[in-house]
Amino acid sequence: MSTYGELRRAADAAWAPLANPPRALIKVGVATCSRAVGAEETLAAVRAEVAARGLEADVMLTGCWGLCYAEPIVEIHPPQADRQAPVLYQRVTADKVPALLDQAFTGPGVSAEYTLAVVGEQGLAGVPPLAALDFFRIQVRRLMANCGVTDPENIDHYIARGGYEGLSKALTLGPERVIKELLDSGLWGRGGAAFPTGRKWDFLRGSARKPKYMICNADEGDPGSFVNRNLMESDPHLIVEGMIIGGLATEADYGYIYIRDEYPLPVARMRRAIEQAREKGLLGKDILGSGEAGPTGGGFAFDLEVVRGAGSYVCGEETGLIASLEDRRGMPKIRPPFPAQAGVFAQPSNVNNVESYANAPLVLRHGADWWSNVGSENHKGTKMFSLSGQVQRAGVLEAPLGTKMSDVVMVAGGGPPEGRRLKAVQPGGPLSGIIPASDVDIPLEPEPFRERGMFMGSGGLVVIDDSNCILDLCIYFEWFAEDESCGRCTTCFAGTRRMLEILRRISSGRGRAADLELIRLLGEIARNANCVHGQAAPTAVMSMFRFFDDELQEHLVRRRCPAKACRGLIRYEVARQSERLPLAEEICPTRAVVHENGSYRIDQEKCVRCDACREQAPYAIAVVDEFGP
Numbered sequence: 001m002s003t004y005g006e007l008r009r010a011a012d013a014a015w016a017p018l019a020n021p022p023r024a025l026i027k028v029g030v031a032t033c034s035r036a037v038g039a040e041e042t043l044a045a046v047r048a049e050v051a052a053r054g055l056e057a058d059v060m061l062t063g064c065w066g067l068c069y070a071e072p073i074v075e076i077h078p079p080q081a082d083r084q085a086p087v088l089y090q091r092v093t094a095d096k097v098p099a100l101l102d103q104a105f106t107g108p109g110v111s112a113e114y115t116l117a118v119v120g121e122q123g124l125a126g127v128p129p130l131a132a133l134d135f136f137r138i139q140v141r142r143l144m145a146n147c148g149v150t151d152p153e154n155i156d157h158y159i160a161r162g163g164y165e166g167l168s169k170a171l172t173l174g175p176e177r178v179i180k181e182l183l184d185s186g187l188w189g190r191g192g193a194a195f196p197t198g199r200k201w202d203f204l205r206g207s208a209r210k211p212k213y214m215i216c217n218a219d220e221g222d223p224g225s226f227v228n229r230n231l232m233e234s235d236p237h238l239i240v241e242g243m244i245i246g247g248l249a250t251e252a253d254y255g256y257i258y259i260r261d262e263y264p265l266p267v268a269r270m271r272r273a274i275e276q277a278r279e280k281g282l283l284g285k286d287i288l289g290s291g292e293a294g295p296t297g298g299g300f301a302f303d304l305e306v307v308r309g310a311g312s313y314v315c316g317e318e319t320g321l322i323a324s325l326e327d328r329r330g331m332p333k334i335r336p337p338f339p340a341q342a343g344v345f346a347q348p349s350n351v352n353n354v355e356s357y358a359n360a361p362l363v364l365r366h367g368a369d370w371w372s373n374v375g376s377e378n379h380k381g382t383k384m385f386s387l388s389g390q391v392q393r394a395g396v397l398e399a400p401l402g403t404k405m406s407d408v409v410m411v412a413g414g415g416p417p418e419g420r421r422l423k424a425v426q427p428g429g430p431l432s433g434i435i436p437a438s439d440v441d442i443p444l445e446p447e448p449f450r451e452r453g454m455f456m457g458s459g460g461l462v463v464i465d466d467s468n469c470i471l472d473l474c475i476y477f478e479w480f481a482e483d484e485s486c487g488r489c490t491t492c493f494a495g496t497r498r499m500l501e502i503l504r505r506i507s508s509g510r511g512r513a514a515d516l517e518l519i520r521l522l523g524e525i526a527r528n529a530n531c532v533h534g535q536a537a538p539t540a541v542m543s544m545f546r547f548f549d550d551e552l553q554e555h556l557v558r559r560r561c562p563a564k565a566c567r568g569l570i571r572y573e574v575a576r577q578s579e580r581l582p583l584a585e586e587i588c589p590t591r592a593v594v595h596e597n598g599s600y601r602i603d604q605e606k607c608v609r610c611d612a613c614r615e616q617a618p619y620a621i622a623v624v625d626e627f628g629p
Helices: 004-019 039-053 094-106 155-160 165-173 175-185 197-205 227-234 236-250 264-279 318-325 354-366 405-412 446-451 470-484 490-507 515-526 532-536 539-547 549-558 581-587 612-616
Strands: 024-029 057-062 074-077 087-089 115-118 213-218 254-260 303-309 349-353 382-389 395-400 422-427 460-465 570-574 593-596 599-602 621-625
Touching (some): 004 155, 074 094, 155 236, 155 264, 165 175, 197 236, 197 349, 197 354, 227 264, 227 354, 227 382, 236 254, 236 264, 236 303, 236 349, 254 318, 303 318, 318 349, 349 354, 395 405, 405 422, 422 470, 470 490, 470 549, 490 532, 539 549, 581 593, 612 621
Parallel strands (some): 024 057, 213 349
Antiparallel strands (some): 087 115, 382 395, 570 599
């Protein structure tokens, strides 16, 4: 097969019995989030039960819907003859599979106990349609259109749903018109810098030196950000196609997909996708019958490989990533030269985020006007966001740029757990700031975040409720920045260490009035660091000064932690005797829970404030201020 038409016809034939199954079809989503709660065991149990019962049903693996809070998810399609919409079932662990199949195949047809939603426009027997769920109501799913729907390990599923059509069109347009289409769409880099993707590609196209390289930054090291992981696990060919289109537009020869080593499933699925694309003639020489590339031929040749990163956070910065690709220590480089001039192996290179590449096929497939018909006035398109932290519904969703952050956190995510209040949202990873609850209505686009001295970042939103201490959170972020510093710049490595020492001193009740000015001075000095890691390391601390100054003053002046989280400012005491105190005594790692003369007390010299005792006896053990009222 050499043309797109031939590939599409074969793919349509393979997908047809799954789109309208002649017999029952059971789909099980398997991704990193669902594997953590037993999805692989659920898949094995479904296959075993179907075989043992002799059911007229097929079993299919899919990616992740983004409904991480409801995993493991099982979707059951009745046979086409039943004309009943498929139903999503939530939290189906392996032990629940027999009961689910009993009700779905021999009982009422729908298991009310585990139902989540109907995959369709109409509900069914009291089960709401998927679009009616709070998690879905604000979504516009374009990048995620195949997530949870297709088998990410089957290229025919992707092609049958329009995959590689964008590449086919790009081949007829040529490099200049492909770049113009991207510029007209308004697509900008989704990794956090928000630089126009088309302009970045044009820089590389303008270089006459060969070879040229396309690089996909799939490092995704920010705690609380997992949008790239979700996309690589659920629709890997979307990224592969985007990189091939990028190679065509920039006249590049080769591409690297750099994935952090902590992402084994994305590595496996991306490698499989590359192999399948190569087998179909979508990678290598003479792509889609374009002819032999070379000095005399007008064809297009491009190939890809996956590179596993060593886990260093600074490799998320493009020049640090390039150093790692070259088998050198991951340290950001001083610029200029920029990657388009001298990138990997000192050759012209382009680095884009996973989501940036994944948008390119959609722009080429549907056109710039279609792609830009959602979003805000200044920022077109959609953006994927991951929700985590103290939120009722954790997961991944896709919403138009300009959507209020409160809609994502409070509507889709359901807000903090029952009995808790929203205190803040931490966007963009540890190098960004902290948005207070009073400001949660800001639109999700770059400018409002920049106005507040922080970044929107790559899409991670960590929800923080009132049980947390902002100073304690800043200590964690500053420790992370110091620990992950490459060590090149004294302003970064030594500056973050010094700031961490001061913050820890304040949290232990030994803060000084001069500490605040010292922290501000260190924040100013950090701006002179070589790369964004050092420059942005104090961002969370600076946002604490701006939005949470009262809480900071409580720690510094009154020497108390309102959230009772800073260990140096609290102590544990037995408030009343309880039958659960023996459990607290048993679990205490330092034997600080002491039983004497028929009653319990806490030995303050041994207590390390680990909170294990209070978890066992929450009504018997109290947390009080170390330095009194």
